[in-house]
Amino acid sequence: MLDQITIQEFSQTLSQPLIMPLEPGYDEARSVWNGMVDKRPAMIAKCTNVDDIKKCVNFAQSHNLLVSIKGGGHNVAGKAVCHDGLMIHLSQMNAVIVDPVKRTVRVESGATIGELDKETQKFGLATPVGIVSKTGIAGLTLGGGNGYLARKHGLTIDNLLSVELVTANGDFISANETENPDLFWAIRGGGGNFGVVTSFEFKLHEIGPEIMAAQIFYPIEDAKKVFTFYRDFTSNAADELAGYALIVRIPPADPFPEAFQGKTAIALLVGYAGSLDAGKAALAPLENFGNPILRVIMPMPYLALQTSFDQSAPNGIRNYWKAHYMDDLTDEAIDVLVNHTRHFPGAFSAVGLEPFGGAITRVEENATAFPQRSASYILGIFSGWIEPENDEKNINWTRELYNKMTPFASGGAYSNYLDHDDSDKVSASFGSNYSRLQDVKSKYDPNNFFKLNQNIIPKPDL
Ligand SMILES: Cc1cc2nc3c(=O)[nH]c(=O)nc-3n(C[C@H](O)[C@H](O)[C@H](O)COP(=O)(O)OP(=O)(O)OC[C@H]3O[C@@H](n4cnc5c(N)ncnc54)[C@H](O)[C@@H]3O)c2cc1C
Structure with missing residues (x-):
């Protein structure tokens, strides 16, 4: 246990005083994106330069303090915050x-x-x-x-x-x-x-300032058809085309028809990182597929595309994640996915497939520390909800789907999607x-x- 004088003296060496428990700003600074995480550092250092960080590291080393580092605070396992130790908070170093x-x-x-x-x-x-x-x-x-x-x-x-x-x-x-x-x-x-x-x-x-993009939402009853179409549409696609197929809840807002607001749906979210003309041609098959609730296919500012999912992932909601890499998407895998997502507990959940492949696969497995290069998709089971009383229901639902999809997965794990109970998958994520x-x-x-x-x-x- 450190005495107050030692802490005070250290605080005075930093560009900004340490934030201590009960002080204004403490709760905001210690908070992370996942509302399930509630840890209380002994002190928080809002660093503004390299020298502050060096002082934090040296102080923590000499006093044997646990250190956490908060970048954007979005790690689902809450690794940015610790109990008791020193949190190095970096949000002011954002040049x-x-x-x-x-x-x-x-x-x-x-x-x-x-x-x-x-x-x-x-x-x-x-x-x-x-x-x-x-x-x-x-x-x-x-x-x-x-x-x-x-x-x-x-x-x-x-x-x-x-x-x-x-x-x-x-x-x-x-x-x-x-x-x-x-x-x-x-x-x-x-x-x-x-x-x-x-x-x-x-x-x-x-890139941009505009790129061709599609955001199309179909009723959940069409999920099987949509996943099957998505597989065919993306399987031999140009590298420029990146498509997500995600089961989500329709936001309670315009431009979604009122009858579908709050309902579960399947969304195709596609971006084309090439010329607008080539993008228009590549996205043409989306123009006539199925009977969507909402279909938007048009050039969109890249910045708008990059913020279009923000409202669906607000800070502070409760989250529990699991993910698999997948080499292919068989009919059987689609059936399992579709059947399980019929009962969809989380209001902020997004479950489905992220694009992988293309240039990612052309880097050798050992050229960087990131070894997982050959998969075609990441299956993300990103459960999000508000009520603490629904923790168990959402966590169990997520684990069940993860287990049911394991036979279709290609192994390994994406370290950025590992949750607090995934420490057994860390070495697999480095392969x-x-x-x-x-x-x-x-x-x-x-x-x-x-x-x-x-x-x-x-x-x-x-
Ligand atoms: C809503 C949401 C959307 C996401 N979308 C994507 C996506 O599209 N693609 C994708 O690949 N991933 C995505 N992720 C996962 C994301 O990559 C990880 O959650 C990542 O850890 C977030 O980084 P952060 O700096 O916000 O996290 P933090 O929680 O601040 O930090 C995460 C980890 O990095 C360490 N760290 C942070 N800063 C530093 C530093 N300066 N030096 C050394 N270590 C540091 C921390 O100690 C911690 O272990 C998403 C996550 C969320 C919550």
Whole structure:
């Protein structure tokens, strides 16, 4: 237990005073996206620069404090927050500097992907990120990063050029292909195991400002037909085409017809990362398929597409997730999925298939720490609800579907989708790269100082 004077003295060395329990701002700062997570750090440091982070690491090391790192706070398992320890809070380190000539961007690690997209789009550029704008760039990148642009341009990590970070012994270093290349390899998929990343540098690509997109909602009774169509539509698609098929609840708002608001439906959400003309042609089969509740197919600002799912995933609702990689989508798998989702408990759940493949698969399994390159889809079972009394119902429903879909899965796990009870899947998420990751962990963090993450256990003998 630390005495008040020690804490006070440390607080005075930081750019902003520590936020202590019961102080204004404490509850907001410790909160994370998943409302199921309720942890109380002993102190929260809102860092504004690298020096603050170094001081936090050194202080935590000398006082044997548990450390958590909050980027965007969207990790479903709540790894950004700890009981008792020191939370390193990064949201104020959110600068985004675009170099439109070199087509690169340097982004501080507390930025959200929305903040990044907004700056890069000023130049008609983007790097592949996720599909909900409040997600943190840090956690997303360190675990891989899949979204509308990944089939064309690779995962977020495949576009990473360099990082700067504070290591477990308080050093501030860079990692890229030539400087600390072992660390650069490990950081691309190995999570927050190796230090506090302070900034990332990414490659940029020409995207938008408008891209062709489709958002089509069908009655749940058509789910089998829609999944089957989705499989055929996406199976030989160009890399530019990324499609999601998700069972969701229709929002209680315009432009959805009143009769369907609040009802379960199946949505096809498609983006085309190429020219508008090519996109129009590629999306043409969607124009006549089925009898949708709502069909929107048109050029859309890339920024609008990147925020269109935000309302469906608000901060603070209760969440429980499971996910599988899938190589293919058999008729039998569709039947199991459709039958189970007929009884759909969560008002904020989204269950179905995310696109994978394309450029993602053309990176060797051991070229980065992210090994899962060959799947065609990720099956996400993202359950979201409000009432604590419905925890058990939603969790059981999620687990049941996950278990029923296991025979159709291709193995492994996506570390960014692992929940608090998935620690048995961490090494599987790193696959054949796990042993090499342990070597890098042993070199940069031999005492496992950074352990609130998808934790890689250092090798004892190095
Ligand atoms: C609504 C929603 C939508 C999502 N959509 C997508 C998607 O489209 N595609 C996709 O691939 N994933 C998606 N995800 C998953 C997302 O990639 C992970 O939840 C990711 O961990 C979020 O990063 P964060 O910075 O917000 O999380 P945080 O909870 O802040 O951090 C997550 C982990 O990263 C570590 N970390 C954070 N910052 C740093 C840092 N600076 N240095 C070192 N370690 C750090 C933390 O310690 C923690 O272990 C989504 C998640 C949510 C909740």
